[in-house]
Amino acid sequence: MTRGMVIIGAGECGGRAALALRDLGYEGPVTLVGDEPHLPYERPPLSKEAMASEAPEIKAIASDVLLAEKSIRHIHSVQAVAIDRAAHMVRLSDGSVLPYDKLLLATGSTPRKLPMPGLGSRCVYLRTFADALAIRAHLSAGNRIAIVGGGFIGLELAAAARKLGASVTVIEAQPRILMRGVPAEIAGIIHAAHVAEGVRILCGDGIASVADDGKEVCIALAGGQQIAADLAIIGIGAVPVTGLAAEAGLTIDNGIAVDAQLRSSDPDIFAAGDCCSFPLAVYGGRRVRLEAWRNAQEQGALAARNMLGAGEAHAAVPWFWSDQYGLSLQIAGLSDEGRSVVRRDLGDGAFILFHLAEDGRLVAASGIGPGNAVARDIRLAEMLIGKRAKPAREALGSQAIKLKSLLAA
Amino acid sequence: MSDWVEACAAGDIDEEDVMRFDHGGRTFAIYRSPDDDYFATDGLCTHEKVHLADGLVMDDIIECPKHNGRFNYKTGDARGAPVCVNLRTYPVRVDAGKVLIQVG
CATH class of the missing domain: 3.30.390.30 (FAD/NAD-linked reductase, C-terminal dimerisation domain)
Structure with missing residues (x-):
């Protein structure tokens, strides 16, 4: 009897993988497990158009009708807590157990936490739709928003907050914004666009302390400057979600380590998207981990093909985009x-x-x-x-x- | 209905390329295929309403400039994630060096 395919993580990557399994003609059970209460949805709009809109809406990757049509079982609001590799079973937080032939870990990444004391309810991170709604409630005219981290998420949120009339300060410890992966010349243009829209950008100064009394956040920079805000949004990168894989004894190396076919150190367990590091063929097999929408989508589809035995190596070129103003x-x-x-x-x-x-x-x-x-x-x-x-x-x-x-x- | 409208001159579009055409509050994309035929579709991607005319034409495929959704511009068929809704196509003819589309 076929045990079927189990996918842990119902984001872009997991959702695409589930659909791809069916598109490829797989007829056994497909189960998609997610810890959020929603249908699989697109995350990029959360810091862009959805955030700038009056009422953010979910952009679902697949409707419940489509999932039903394709016989994809979507278990939501539940976490996978353990993998029994010998028995080929995954245990879920609701006590149930899912058998698998092949398992895909598409557990994504989670915002990197600001490693200091003093953070409270006015210090938030953005990853999920629920996070987006909580942030959106504070983005209104007259409110003061501090954004910690001058990366894509922080800058896109800065643009959305300005559009909604909030005053915005971006705090970046590095000498310039977008240090990681964006050439200085282009970062300079984005910097200028933000300044022209009224964003205050403070670069090259680390945070000395944070005080958050639940009504206001006060951020003190090492150089002595103090920034008071109604909300501090922290966007200082993301870390891969590897706990489940590590507990199961899979090799971890800046993410769940997979080979070119996205196979982990267990041949029946694959990993794809933000949570995995993989050899990038176009740069001679340099091991990378990408936090990108297109990568999540492509790797989800590639993992699905390889779960069905295609034996296909990853060959894509990384691609990123950002919209601001x-x-x-x-x-x-x-x-x-x-x-x-x-x-x-x-x-x-x-x-x-x-x-x-x-x-x-x-x-x-x-x-x-x-x-x-x-x-x-x-x-x-x-x-x-x-x-x-x-x-x-x-x-x-x-x-x-x-x-x-x-x-x- | 025979509401043919002139979109552009045949030479305005390179081979294996696309051009935007706005008419009557609507926007279209006009294509010239590698074998020198002309086609027309709705101008906006069915995923997030991005102008397809900024995208890349390769053979029979137009690729959305934003998220790489693909369509066969001759038939309007969606060709893979993230697009799942087909594009509407329109009849096209070339007359005396002019590209005409039936916007109906």
């Missing part, structure tokens, strides 16, 4: 692989920085511009990166030469 940033590849940069202007202030390795290989492309001005060329760059192309610098830098023409070369 009217600006959209897109990055393909990991720019820290690059040693030199070529700039391509696209008009209307939009431009792309191409990052080249020492041997001339295109390894990443970072673009920014109004609307979706950079999208098409970033997508082409992504394909060139995937092909390990070594395009001529002049061609990359010249608007007159279509990037598409380089693909055929």
Whole structure:
């Protein structure tokens, strides 16, 4: 008798994996276990359009009708508490037990906690829809919002808070915002956009202490400055959720360690999305962990194929995006692989920085511009990166030469 | 209904490319395929209402510039996550160097 497929984590990755199993023709039981009360939903809007709207709504990946149609059993509001690898069973927090043939861990990541005392009810993190609703309730005209961390989440929330009329201070301990993965030139443009919209950005100063009396937060910086706020939102990165895997004795290495097929150290257990570290083929197998929507989606689908025996290696190029005000940033590849940069202007202030390795290989492309001005060329760059192309610098830098023409070369 | 409207000149769109066309409060995407045929669909992605004309055309596929949802622009068929709703297509003809679409 077939025991079926069990997926722990009902976010983007787990939800996509469940749907993919059915799309691939799998007919055994598919069970999707999530600890939130909702249908699988898209998280990116939580810091963007949903947050800036009057009443944030869930953008579901699959309706309950679709899940029923596809015979996907969705168990919500429950946590997986233990994996019995020998018996091929998962135990849930409600006491029930699920047998599996193959198990997918799509447990995601959780906000990194600010490691200091003094945080109370006015210090919050954003990960779930419930978190988003709690934050949204404070984003109104006249309220003072402090955002700890000048990364994507913090800056997107800053933009949403400004749109809703709150006053916003962003506190970043690093010398500039978006230190991780975004070139300084592009970070500078985003910084300027925030300043123009009235956001106060304080960089290069760490937090000395936090005092939160449940009505107001007071953040003291090492340099002596004090920031008082009605709400402090902390966005200082995320850590993979690996407890369940670690307890089960699976190898952990900056996430649940998987091979190119997303298989963990147990051949019947896969991991995908934010929770896993994997070898990135396009950079010679460099082990990375990505916290990105597209990666979660692609790895969920790839894990589903490999749970069914496809034996397919991960080959995608990392891709990220962020929307702030009217600006959209897109990055393909990991720019820290690059040693030199070529700039391509696209008009209307939009431009792309191409990052080249020492041997001339295109390894990443970072673009920014109004609307979706950079999208098409970033997508082409992504394909060139995937092909390990070594395009001529002049061609990359010249608007007159279509990037598409380089693909055929 | 024979409400054909002129969208653009045939030469306005490169081969294997797409252009935005707004008409009567609606927005469309007009495509020229690699084998030099013209097609038209609704202009906005069915996932998050992003203008498809900013996306990439490869063979028969238009890819949304935002989240890489894919459609076959000749048939409107959605081709994988995150899109699941097909795009509406419109009849197109080329007449005296003009691309006309039946917006009906």
